[in-house]
Amino acid sequence: MKPALGLVEACDQIQESQLSTKDYLSQCSLRADELEPTLKAFTVRGELPELIAQSRPGPLSGIPVAVKDIIATQGFVTTNGSPIYQTHTPKEDAIIVQKICELGGVIFGKTVTTEFAWRQPGPTTNPWNSAHTPGGSSSGSAAAVASGIVPLAIGSQTVGSLIRPASYCGIVGFKASFGAIPRMGVFPVSSSLDHIGFFTRSVQDVVHAFNLLKNNTTTEEESIIIPDVSVQPIKLFLGNRMPRIAVLKTPYDDLLDQEQVNTLKLAADQLKSAGAMVEDLTLAQTYWDGVDATLLIMNCEAAVVHEPHHEKFPDLLSIHMKELVAKGNSYSANEYIQARNLQKELRHSINEIFERYDAILAAPATGEAPKGLDFTGNPVFCALWSFIGTPAIALPVTKSANGLPLGIQLIGNYKDDGKLLNIASFAESCFTNLKINK
Amino acid sequence: MKPALGLVEACDQIQESQLSTKDYLSQCSLRADELEPTLKAFTVRGELPELIAQSRPGPLSGIPVAVKDIIATQGFVTTNGSPIYQTHTPKEDAIIVQKICELGGVIFGKTVTTEFAWRQPGPTTNPWNSAHTPGGSSSGSAAAVASGIVPLAIGSQTVGSLIRPASYCGIVGFKASFGAIPRMGVFPVSSSLDHIGFFTRSVQDVVHAFNLLKNNTTTEEESIIIPDVSVQPIKLFLGNRMPRIAVLKTPYDDLLDQEQVNTLKLAADQLKSAGAMVEDLTLAQTYWDGVDATLLIMNCEAAVVHEPHHEKFPDLLSIHMKELVAKGNSYSANEYIQARNLQKELRHSINEIFERYDAILAAPATGEAPKGLDFTGNPVFCALWSFIGTPAIALPVTKSANGLPLGIQLIGNYKDDGKLLNIASFAESCFTNLKINK
Known part of the structure; x- marks a missing residue:
């Protein structure tokens, strides 16, 4: 199987009926079947007949999108990369997932994230050499796009979780301006730092995804609306x-x-x-003081999020998470x-x-x-x-x-x-x- | 001297040339001269000829506005209610002051605030009975409007600094939605709680002030744009x-x-x-847990603002400010x-x-x-x-x-x-x- 067509190319061919959603989804699914035993980018994937049945008319009709597993999906268990959430299926889709589906897109599967998008890695390997990490925390999303399984994957970045795996996997990774992409339904690392973003194989693909999936209202705090992007000759x-x-x-x-x-x-x-x-x-x-401040904010905010996990499920948290909570709780309000x-x-x-x-x-x-x-x-x-x-x-x-x-x-x-x-x-x-x- | 006309009435009469800006400003100035010895609402006032000279065409032409003394004014010393700032004249007007002037309004003077808009009171008395407090922290702004010196005063509220003095002084006090009125250039108490607002003698006056002075762009973080308000029969x-x-x-x-x-x-x-x-x-x-949280946030944020004052000028801070800093620094980030x-x-x-x-x-x-x-x-x-x-x-x-x-x-x-x-x-x-x- 060849790599799946890129996002814009696939959208164009599907919209112009040169490619059927069934064929495209089949290609993507077959490529996943072929690569997943080594790649391990997904925690769970939809069955092909279901994927085909889910596709609806719209600008993303027939487009399979891989979604980082800290992003809530009704249709798939959402583990947040933690054994604590092994059987957790959210009641509502995250806003970004709702948008994908409303535009006709198909949630292809959930991608491996490090534990709570922090340090403890999952099993995903680098598509270029399985002895190497794909990077993290958006490990599976980057690997799924880089290996040509899907044309678009959703990831998140709190410190370096989109840009770094994109670079390690040789693809385009885009972290939009803070607040530009809906975040509701994404399990937080640190609300003052968490960004949502995209992995694609080209800039035009990322522009297309951004225009379709960015905020068009600001229902959340700290959200902003960016105008549609049109790419022109640079001069x-x-x-x-x-x-x-x-x-x-x-x-x-x-x-x-x-x-x-x-x-x-x-x-x-x-x-x-x-x-x-x-x-x-x-x-x-x-x-550069901002780099220390980033870690301080992340530690403090993550500690508030994970203190309840630490209290209830200490045996199910990695040492990284325990250190994060302890460190975050060591700082003063000042x-x-x-x-x-x-x-x-x-x-x-x-x-x-x-x-x-x-x-x-x-x-x-x-x-x-x-x-x-x-x-x-x-x-x-x-x-x-x-x-x-x-x-x-x-x-x-x-x-x-x-x-x-x-x-x-x-x-x-x-x-x-x-x-x-x-x-x-x-x-x-x-x-x-x-x-x-x- | 009678109380000055209310805001809308004065604006209407000035716009229709039934009242000259000179006459209106003179009336307000004379009333201030008469009442100020007891009222002590102002830290500083403009001289009448200057006020008259400053008025420009615009919807607030000839309207004298009293401005709480934590709000930066180029034309007047801005003490923030503290001996530390006794001779401090800001280089730039606060955005709200710029707006008032751009609309033709006149900064009539600066009004007494408690020390840094916190507890230590100034000399202002209640216009109804000088043995009573006018409330605070926007003490002078409330008193100046209630006594009919000016039709509009700008105040601020972090906990209860607009609504309470308005009530004590028998006037209308309006605290708009958080972030709806430009805050840049206002000395902070607590950036997550500080609101800007208005004192007037009627609801129609406050609506007029709000429509003219609210944000029309969101250049600051945490600022919002509220549509123009039109008052209609309630049904x-x-x-x-x-x-x-x-x-x-x-x-x-x-x-x-x-x-x-x-x-x-x-x-x-x-x-x-x-x-x-x-x-x-x-x-x-x-x-109701929110009430404790209000004080916690205020203590923490104010401590960061006032720590440098505490270090450099401990003798010029009241015991209230010292307690505020100590308390604020006692909380954890969590x-x-x-x-x-x-x-x-x-x-x-x-x-x-x-x-x-x-x-x-x-x-x-x-x-x-x-x-x-x-x-x-x-x-x-x-x-x-x-x-x-x-x-x-x-x-x-x-x-x-x-x-x-x-x-x-x-x-x-x-x-x-x-x-x-x-x-x-x-x-x-x-x-x-x-x-x-x-």
Whole structure:
């Protein structure tokens, strides 16, 4: 079986009756049957006849979507990656799941997440080499798209759970602006940091998913509405000038593998060759204080969520979760509020950077996917953008000596997802001749 | 000097050139000159020629507005009610001040606030009896409107700082939905609780001020846009039915003076006589947990704000502020987050109450303004609505045996300020024959 068609291609062919929903769903299902014994991306999948029966008319008609298993689904057990929820089937779908179904899409199955989207990994392997992690916490969602089982998967990111696995798996991962995608019905890690996002195999696919699935009302607190995104030739979009890209230097750069450093440079060179202005950028220390603040907020908020689990089911929680609760409960209100205040300040002050640059180019991870399944990788290069709530997109660039994907992330200004996706589309075209093929 | 014309009347007469801005500002200024020696509502006032010179064309042309002294003004020292800021003149006006000036209004002066809008009172006296407090923390704003010096004053409420002084001073006080009025440039007490609001002498005046001064963009975090409010005959507004009013029973009712109990009953009877359905309402204990949570959040957030003051200027802070900082720093992040979570939950669950009732009728304070200036009164009857962020309006109803005002508050649903103001207009008409005259 070949990889399933990408999202836009499949939507187009289905809408124009060149492809039947039955055929497409069958292909995806067969590919899953073939790969799942090694890949282990899914906790549960729908039976093909049911999937076919569920598809309804609409812009996502016949499109199978994989959904991270912290996202509530009526039709499937939703384990949140924890033995505590092994038999938990929610009474209501999460809003994002409702939207998918209303648009005609089909919930193909639930994808493996780390325990409560935190550290304890699941069984999913990297589609490029099963001895390596796919990253986490959105492990199964990234693997399911990268292996061509589904054209679209829903994931979430609190620190680095979308961008990092997308990069490890060689696909596009998009974390929209904080609050741009409905979050109700998603089991929280940390409500001040949790973002919902998408895995696809191209920027156009992510744009399509974003336009269909983003908020169109703000019923939840802390939700925002982003206008529909239309991708144009970059000069047209930017008013006849070329993009200004800032290559980010971070205090964590000594954690980068040489191959990741080279990948960043390769990407920057390709952008420069295509006419972009590319400059190095350093940020004031107060931004990097944001990385510590991210972890502090996450610890504190997650501790409140998981304290009841800790009390009732101590034997069913990993040591990681226990440490999280203990750590979160060690902070004072004062420390937490100062961290939240810093978050607001940086969301405001980052505007100044995006007056000078259209996007920031940065490492999505330390390098290729780490070997082994015990550690899903270091999220530190994603933390600041989860903290500030700016949109970020991971793009594949090249391959490592081990044949594993290497990529970059681009970051745009908060609420300016449209510009970021236009820059990403331009960047993707710059990287085309480097495109990694499985 | 007579009391100055009310807001709408003055606006109308000025717009139609029946009243000159000079004459109106002169009347207000003269009245202030006459009353201020006893009233002490203002920390600083503009000189009449300057006020006249400042007025520009616009819907608020020639309208003098009194501004609570925690709100930044370029033209006046902004003390925040603290000796620490005795000579502090901000570089920028608060957004609400900018709006007033852009609409042609005139900043008449800055009004006395308790120290940092917390407990330590200023010198302002109650316009009805100078031996009594005007309430706080918006002491001067309430007194300036009640005494007929200005038709409109800006105040703020974190727990009970608008509704309580409005009631003590026998005027209308309106706290809009949390986030509905621009807050940037207002010195914070507690960013999760601080509301901006208005004092006027009638509901139509408060509607006019609200329509002119509410947010029309959401540049700040946690800000919302409420549609323009239009007051209609109540049956027309409600679709040919009469209002359903819930009279709130609280666990604090034994703190109510008999006169306040009678005032609530009188108001309920008047509403019933006018055709409203009036029922008693009790709320689940979880709502009243919100009162403790209000104080916890306020303590924690205020401690972060005032810790630097405490470190640098310990001798210039009252014992109240020192206690606030110490108390705020005693809470854990876990306790704070649980309080914030409860706030979100109640803002959601209160919808169920407002499906059954158009407004809640409640005591705005324990009774008449307490004697003496040392204690600005108990805010407990306002706390829950500051916590949830629902709009609330204080209306005068009658007078106490001591000749001091007694009133009620009406509470509407979050973001449904329009309905609350329509109900308030109906209620105001029901109370007309009881109207207190100075």
